[in-house]
Amino acid sequence: MTTQVLISVSNSANFTKWEQALRERLPVEFELVADPGPLVRHLVTWSPAPDLFDSLPGLQTCFSAGAGVDHVLHNPSLPDGLPIYRLEDAGMAAQMARYSRHEVERIVLRKDVYEAQQQAQSWEEHSAIDPAEVSIGVLGFGVLGRTVASVLAREGYQVSAFRRQAGDSSYRTPERQEISLWHGAERWPAFLEQSQVLVLVAPLTDATRHIINEQSLAALPPGASIINVGRGALIDTQALIKAMNSGHIRSASLDVFETEPLVEADPLWQTPGVRITPHISAITMIGPAATQVAKGIMAFDKGQPVAGTVTRSAGY
Numbered sequence: 670m671t672t673q674v675l676i677s678v679s680n681s682a683n684f685t686k687w688e689q690a691l692r693e694r695l696p697v698e699f700e701l702v703a704d705p706g707p708l709v710r711h712l713v714t715w716s717p718a719p720d721l722f723d724s725l726p727g728l729q730t731c732f733s734a735g736a737g738v739d740h741v742l743h744n745p746s747l748p749d750g751l752p753i754y755r756l757e758d759a760g761m762a763a764q765m766a767r768y769s770r771h772e773v774e775r776i777v778l779r780k781d782v783y784e785a786q787q788q789a790q791s792w793e794e795h796s797a798i799d800p801a802e803v804s805i806g807v808l809g810f811g812v813l814g815r816t817v818a819s820v821l822a823r824e825g826y827q828v829s830a831f832r833r834q835a836g837d838s839s840y841r842t843p844e845r846q847e848i849s850l851w852h853g854a855e856r857w858p859a860f861l862e863q864s865q866v867l868v869l870v871a872p873l874t875d876a877t878r879h880i881i882n883e884q885s886l887a888a889l890p891p892g893a894s895i896i897n898v899g900r901g902a903l904i905d906t907q908a909l910i911k912a913m914n915s916g917h918i919r920s921a922s923l924d925v926f927e928t929e930p931l932v933e934a935d936p937l938w939q940t941p942g943v944r945i946t947p948h949i950s951a952i953t954m955i956g957p958a959a960t961q962v963a964k965g966i967m968a969f970d971k972g973q974p975v976a977g978t979v980t981r982s983a984g985y
């Protein structure tokens with residue numbers, strides 16, 4: 670019997686890529702369709718239309734075409750109890766780690782200072798910074814956060830990570846560097862106090878919305894830097910701009926924004942010390958993503974566990 674899989678992604682070029690990639694990975698009895706209807710049993714989606722789920726009465730699973738699922742969880746037509754799955758890595762972790770490492774190294778090599786000096790034709794040498802003396806805090810320790818933290822630890826930085834769940838107090842990377850693990854609201858201020866660079870890799874949930882606000886920015890050490898590769902709404906932008914203008918925060922490398930694309934009038938464009946990229950720190954690689962989705966669809970149909978299961982109450 671034919672099973673329909675609906676691919677509902679942002680444009681027809683992406684549809685074609687997903688269709689080809691899934692066609693190569695799913696047996697022929699899975700029919701890949703672009704339009705909703707009563708025969709659809711599985712959905713692969715990015716930013717589904719607000720009423721999409723209303724026209725899918727036979728839907729049994731929803732696979733996010735990205736690591737985040739906020740775009741699905743906030744959908745007003747999402748039925749209660751529908752299983753949702755997110756991409757777990759699909760080539761994104763390594764990209765995010767590379768992006769974060771690049772931004773950290775710019776900070777540690779004082780590239781911003783030397784670029785300003787070049788503009789002023791000033792030849793001035795500053796002391797070198799030993800990575801072992803730079804303390805980096807990573808917010809989020811899922812598949813993506815753990816990879817980012819491990820890559821930074823491998824570079825010799827002192828890395829700690831803050832996560833939602835209690836558990837071990839440290840993690841040893843495959844190369845045997847130690848990452849200290851923190852959790853609990855009462856330890857959040859102390860975690861911030863020791864984070865000279867704060868890397869945000871957390872999902873957006875009710876608990877993390879604007880977690881970087883006036884109070885948490887004030888808890889960071891003077892001259893701290895922020896790198897956001899998670900979600901724009903983790904940061905209260907007004908508070909960030911204020912903290913940057915006061916000089917308390919030295920730099921902010923922002924890849925994600927509360928509203929995307931960032932509008933022309935947004936003050937972030939003009940805030941000194943802000944570096945903006947258009948949500949490219951981890952681009953979904955359709956090959957590995959389709960492999961995870963195809964395996965998930967087949968596992969679901971056989972009643973087996975599916976990777977990337979989302980816990981709705983946790984928000985990811």
Ligand code: OXD
Pocket residue numbers: 734735736737738951952953
């Ligand atoms: C994702 C993203 O969630 O690209 O995968 O933001």
